[in-house]
Amino acid sequence: MNATSEITYLQAISDGLREEMRADESVFCMGEDIGAFGGAFKVTDGFIEEFGADRVWDTPLAENAIVGTAVGAAVEGLRPVCEMQFADFIACGFDELVNVAAKLHYRQGLAVPMVVRLPSGGGFSGGPFHSQNPEAWFLQSPGLKVVAPSTAEDAKGLIASAIRDPNPVIYLEHKNLYRHVKGEVAEGRYETPLGEARLAREGSDLTVVTYGAMVHTALEATEDLEGASVEVLDLRTLQPLDTEAILRSVRKTSKVVVLYEATRSCGVGAEVASIVAEEAFEDLDGPVVRVCAPDVPIPFSPPLERAVLPQVDDVKEACRELLAY
Amino acid sequence: MATTTARPAALDSQREAQKAKLTVDDRRALLRYMLMMRGAEERAITLYRQVKVPGSFYDGRGQEAVSVGSAFALAPRDRCCVLHRDLGAHFVRGLRVGQYLCNYMGRTGSPTGGKDGNMHFGDPRLGCVGMVSMLPDMSLVACGLALAFQMRREPRVAMTWFGEGSTANGVWHEAMNIAGIRKLPVVFILENNQFAYSTPNEHEFAVDPVERAQGYGFSGVKVDGNDVEAVFEAAAEACERARGGGGPTLIEAVTMRMHGHGAHDDMRYVPKELLEEWAGRDPIDRYRTRLAGEGIDVGAIEREVAEEIARETEWALAQPMPEPATATEGVFATEDPDLGDGAAPWSRWAS
């Protein structure tokens, strides 16, 4: 059993990435300002000193180039870990991602073992271009895997798995969790399996299905909800979804709230709700409810942003209503 | 893994002498591959007209020298991203004509198993990465392949092709820029065939793109795209530069697209005189004449190629259509096998 230490979510990502780079020379990082500057959020702080400029590449401001070049390098046997400075900027590299990276294996049988790290999410007046949760875009692109850790422990394990996976993996790291979430994390290398959800809390009256920063919101909101026993399921991987875990929980509690910070339409909430309705209809004791941001760009001013991003009270209210149904 | 070669001067000049040397067999091979490309595309267009090819059809008639000449310079461990008018490159690297025909027909036996059509393929066993429709996305992928060689300190080259139209695209700029910044061992073959679909050069750029290479920090060279040996020499030199750490090269091969953008295009926007002029410079006619003049039995080569194409066509037509169940397979990889090496028919690589 490895020793553990209490580290932040950000530190966990950094450690995980470092471990993988130490273990396999073919792993390297590329992104804007990740080298000398250590990354906009300091995830790769100290990396260039340890691994050299070759493996910690300060790319020009060119997202398509980052992603497209990563595809070529991955096809030739390297394991690039790209960093988009903000998740929002993946839009500038979208073409190479969905048209080249995502489809290469389907069309050609070519594995593309690359990772694209996306600092995502809002809650700090980042405004419309620094606050997005764009996971739904990738769920619509067959060939991409998508993960979204919520704890420091999972952040480290999932970056490792993402790097070892022979497919392009989108790694959503929520900016708000970087320094606010800490956890006991084992030292050394370990992998958290993709496609497996985790029960953040067991319960029997109602399930909140969620991921990323919202896991913490869900736990706080349902800690003390008039004695109700609320189960919180942390999806961890969004593609592929751990459908079994979702259905298992629904069969137990018969009431589901899907909580996600992204905008409402056609997101993870819609996907989970559909799966539940299709495959667990006879286990439902109430409608499947979604708590999420409305279909608006994320506004800048704090009261506006708070009105849009799901808050603890929103979750409490939705749970209360469903419990009473 | 990392090896740096310090080359003594004597070896240098020897290599210079060796660089662009073509034997008689090499020449035969060059003609053969061009004939194969033309013959295969003619066969494919016939099949298309016989409704055996769903979707669209694209060929590179008149441009055979560009892909054949440039791909001929590649070593076995080099890699390439082949585009839709560069069928010759696939053949040089070892692709069977039948595989090409199967890909157009959507049959098993094709490199994609029916998952993608027309020229959207590459045989990974031959080190070829297949193209996507968005041009020139593959130029960045080629940069990535080159990056891997650079990081591993390997004397290997990545080659890719694109038309003059895609130089207008932001992705092209990003690829050129990255290649220049890192001095990546990549060779960009710019096929200027005068028209991007119906758009002529003057609508695609204000400055001849070969001159823009300088703006990205590396050299650009213009060659007669219908002279297979000129293309070959330029490509061989560019590959050598890349292998030695000299960085990327942009080769503009000036040629003419003799058919429409696709079989659905009647090319009415192309002035007839232009077509006639370029018809007089047909790369295969020119090379055939030259080789015949040197005493090579071009007739035998033509017959061989025709027979091979006929055999391959028969084989391809016998391949079954893919099983519907395979439509949802293969989205994700479970393994990560390496790209294979391509054939490298240039005598230089025969050891």
Added chain:
Amino acid sequence: MPQMGVSVAEGTIVEWRKRPGDWVEADEPIVQIDTDKVETEIPSPASGRVKEILVEVGTTVDVGTLLATIDTGATPGEAHADEHVDAAGQADVADAEAKPPPVSPVVRRIADEHGVDLGRVQGSGRRGRVTKKDLLAFLENGAPKLHSESPYVEDQAPAAGGQELSIMRKRIADHMVHSLQTAAHCTTMVEADMSRIEAARGRLSYLPFVARAVIAALREYPMLNATLEGDRLTVHEDVHLGIAVSLGEDGLIVPVVHNAHELSHEGLAARVKDLAERARDRRLEPDEVAGGTFTITNPGRYGALLATPIINQPQVAILDLEAVVKRPVVVTDEHGNDSIAIRPMTYLCMSWDHRALDGALAAQFLSAVRRNIEEWRS
């Protein structure tokens, strides 16, 4: 709340015809109310857009209480600020009143798997819905949380596909057989001219009037208001009137209007309505089916003319009120002249226990009932 009659002090909202945001014309029905006297529609005092509903359905308020507000300054066709929200919310409420609560998929499945009649399960969910928890608790405990002397008996045996009688049916069966075997049943019938009651009843049924007539007659002939247990006959002064209520296929139940002699026919109507509703919803308390001294059964709306009801033990008599039918009858005017008139007639069929009384008394009692009916005065 309007005053619908001099003695009316309060009214109950039965149904709102308009919701906030709706447009209403002056004199258009806006709400339906119920008072002791009558149920009626109230026309809107003005045209405008309904702003706020202040008293909800089912609530009883004093006459003069403000029920709703109308914005008379609004114009028709303009969207109300809250219309969408209200419409949705009110639709929920309206639905809740109108439709029975839904059965969720998981409850349906578990109920089917265990052969549970959901009517027997207490619902704690919204609109009285049986939740999964309710059902699981029901299955675990095997009994709903009612009084041990519950008038309802839960059905443990699977109902679907079985040949056996339900337990409720069995209990009714036992009671009926016991009654026939215990009492010396006789049935006496009189016919009564219902003209006056017809004229007086308005929207009420015949039952409360007949009940009132019966109660008055029982006060006159208390021997019919008695219970006989073994050899012990108890004549009661107070009338606790049992009214038989059909529970459809499940059977019937006889809730009791205690101290019915204190109620007017309107009061009787209201009490009977309440008891009947609650009986069908399985919400009667045990006390409410016990202690009756006389029973009336009224299956008249199905058109039968005569019947021989079975006495509700341990009472000594039961009156069956069958259909009221127009018939040609001989009427004699004050001069003694006979003529044929068409009158609404009914047969009052009373079964009585010959152990406790004799035919003469039975006939006298029934004649008194008839008299009370035919000389009805509001």
